[in-house]
Amino acid sequence: MLTEQSAYTNRWRWVSPTAKGIFTCSGLVAACAATSPRASLLVITLLMATAIFGAGIPITHYLRVGAPAMLFLGASCLSLLVTLNFGSGGSPLTLQSNPDELSRIVHICGRSCACLAALLLLTLTTPLSDIISLLRRCRVPDTLLDLMTLCYRTLFVLSAAIHETLTAQSARLGHSTVTQSLRSLGGLVANLTIQVWQRSQALHIAALARNNDGALRFLEYPFARSARHITLASGAGITLILLAVLIP
């Protein structure tokens, strides 16, 4: 997963996750508070520059992670551009030509891109295990955190199992036709569902063997100079919000 690769290898790997969380939240607030497309564009540029030049995320990684979301956004904005016209003759679907509506769609697109840039800044610089630790400090319920921890630690195992099974099925022409593909996929998902029971049972036994009495606890890395990073992130975040609000 490209996101995980960047999260573990960027320059800000050892910057406090709290600081990165604060700056991301500020980015989201700034994206929502931006009153014009120009302000949104500024927020996007600043957040992208922070990720690429500040955290040292390779631009190719950044674009490859953001591209599917951008395509999805394009399709979503296209659906807003279309309007229905029943009973007026001709095609029931017409494109928007009202300038107010068009500027509203541009504003939505800008806000969405800015929010995406804020999200990418967090995900490309912070491993998910650090985000879970951050959520623990934010008093998110333990049960939810346990679900997240277990999910994160087993998804790569299941992902590997999927790829191996898909390779084996493809080698036996299991995906040569649509019907065959659906049948193979059903077999794969059924097999994985059974593995879910088997693996969870094995994990339970392993946890019992280590005297597990409830919540799953992991050691957290103590981040150096946290207070300094948090102050810097807060200052940068406030500046970003002010820029978004003040630029016409």
Added chain:
Amino acid sequence: MHIMEGFLPVTHAIGWSIASAPFIALGLRSINKKISEHPEQRMLLGVAAAFTFVLSALKMPSVTGSSSHPTGTGLGAILFGPTALAPIGGVVLLFQALLLAHGGITTLGANIFSMAIVGPFAAVAIFRSATAVRLPFGMSVFLAASLADLMTYLTTAAQLALAFPDATGGFPASFAKFVGIFAITQIPLAICEGFLTLVVMNALVRFNARELQEMQVTPRSGVRA
């Protein structure tokens, strides 16, 4: 069908988060109760969340030539119940936003409401109704999975129509527009997901009959695969 990060107006994003919060709280209570009675279910639910996440990496063939991934909503709801699926779905949607940039943080509440609340509740209601009127097990599973998918898609269309009503026709015209546009891909995908869930459940009935009976998915007398 995820709503993209930042796509909804702030008031709507907050509103859908508030609407989803009680279901998450109810789901967590239900999970805590389950775990206190059966401690081994802690691991099962966590691994099930990972399983639902990796399902989104699978490509499902579609009749229209496009491809998408199975949501697992129907299957998860039938196996674990609709209340437990709200927090599990929430975790999966959060992971999809963080690891794949699919969906988002600001639209998490809206996506949870359509995919982890409406879909699972619809799936279980349809599955139980179909079982009550003695439809064959396979038909009940197919209807539950495919109609749950359609309910999810209708809810997303309603969320978008509420946020972006048509300038002249208002909410109804906007809802008709979104339903019409997404129907091209979503109806074939719902049918495919129904068949896929059916194939999975048939395999589970054959190989994991005891677990299905313990989870009260099938009666003690069992069903024919």
